[in-house]
Amino acid sequence: MAQPQPQPLPLEGRSAIVTGAGRGLGRAEALELARLGAGVVVNDFGQPGRDGTGEASAAPAEEVAAEIRAAGGRAVAHLGDVADFAQARALVQLAVESYGKLDILVNNAGILRDRMVFSMSEDDWDSVIRVHLKGHFNTTHFAAAHWRARSKEAGGPVYGRIVNTSSEAFLAGSAGQPNYAAAKGGIVGLTTSTALALAKYGVTANAICPRARTRMTEDVFASVPAYQGGAEPGEGLDALSPEHVSPLVGYLASPAAAQVNGQLLVVHGGMVAVAERPRIAAKFDTAKDVFTFEELDGLLTPYYAQRPPNETFGAAEVLGLKHG
Structure with missing residues (x-):
């Protein structure tokens, strides 16, 4: 009796870049994409400080790439700062040189410089915006140019997937992270704009807001137990493990997510929530040709008086988050 033929892996023959993949979320995502069959470029700048300080090191990226190869996968390491335009170009070129093309871009690299807005320095602001927002733009720019050129050569759509990393800090606000929240909000805007611009080339762009216990979030989640449900401490998978996030990245990178x-x-922690675009909660029209202060006072003041006192623009209540 003939043995059934093994099914091809979802990402077999595909290639991927994962930025910030030397540790935490990026590492888990790189491992998952490789497990699904993709050849991976493991990018990381390798700085020891989560604030983006310290001497760069190729070791974190090389260790993850070696881990993928040891498991039978394909991977190369790239030491580079994605917020540097030239280094982002070199990263995309490395993927093309290594695998013949680029199919998947996962933007994950980031740093933290937490301060209250009245204490934040200009450098704290610029550094976080640079790595997160500019870094996402740089790699997206060169990947998009690659896909557009391939589409023109092919005379039709090609295969392209972008998965960007936003944050609940953008959705619900984060009092001590005005730079981080602003960068993550900007990434959502970049993602939706990119999605519209590249759809005709066969490329999708989506963003995730992951909650995970990593080097960047160890202080935030220090009090959250590292176990699920009725499990004893130390047993089972940490509810905030990056491995809860990586399968969604694998799905969004796959042909199955063509309509997403x-x-x-x-x-x-075993949950995926689809966020809606902002919706109008209330609408007011002037009774005259133009609003006056008095008319707005008569309409808006009573409206906000009956809303919950701490309600924000974000989705904190829906997601069960606490205001900070």
Whole structure:
């Protein structure tokens, strides 16, 4: 009796870049994409400080790439700062040189410089915006140019997937992270714009808001137990493990997600929530040709008086988050 033929892996023959993949979320995502069959470029700048300080090291990226190869996968390491335009170009070129093309871009690299807005320095602001927002733009720019050129050569759509990393800090606000929240909000805007611009080339772009216990979030989640449900401490998978996030990245990178574009998804601990675009909660029209202060006072003041006192613009209540 003939043995059934093994099914091809979902990402077999595909190639991927994962930025910030030397540790934490990026590492888990790189491992998952490789497990699904993709050849991976493991990018990391390798700085020891989560604030983006310290001497760069190739070791973190090389260790993850070696781990993928040891498991039978394909991987190369790239030491580079994605916020540097030339280094982002070199990263995309490395993927093309290594695998013949680029199919998947997962933007994950980031740093933290937490301060209250009245204490934040200009450098704290610029550094976080640079790595997160500019870093996402740089790699997206060169990947998009690659896909557009391939599409023109092919005379039709090609295969392209972008998965960007936003944060619940953007959705619900984070009092001590005005730079981080602003960068993550900007990433959502970049993602939706990119999704519209590249759809005709066969490329999708989506963003995730992951909640995970990593080097960047160890202080935030220090009090959250590292076990699920009725499990004893130390047993089972940490509810905030990056491994809860990586399967969604693998799905969004796959052909199965061809109809998923311009979306924002929250993911953690066995949960995926699809966020809606902002919706109008109330609408007021002037009774005259133009609003006056008095008319707005008569309409808006009573409206806000009956709303919950701490309600924000974000989705904190829906996601069960606490205001900070």
